[in-house]
Amino acid sequence: MNMSFALISPPLISLLAGISILLWPRLLSYIVAFYLILFGLVGLLPLMM
Numbered sequence: 001m002n003m004s005f006a007l008i009s010p011p012l013i014s015l016l017a018g019i020s021i022l023l024w025p026r027l028l029s030y031i032v033a034f035y036l037i038l039f040g041l042v043g044l045l046p047l048m049m
Helices: 003-023 027-048
Strands: none
Touching: 003 027
């Protein structure tokens, strides 16, 4: 993975999620759930290896 992509991807994902929530407010619960699941798995991954 390119280092510049790793630095730019979290703000880009946040921006797209924010715009999506503004356009479709019902997406908020799905975006938050996906975020929590994803970062929970990322946090547990080092413990599993």
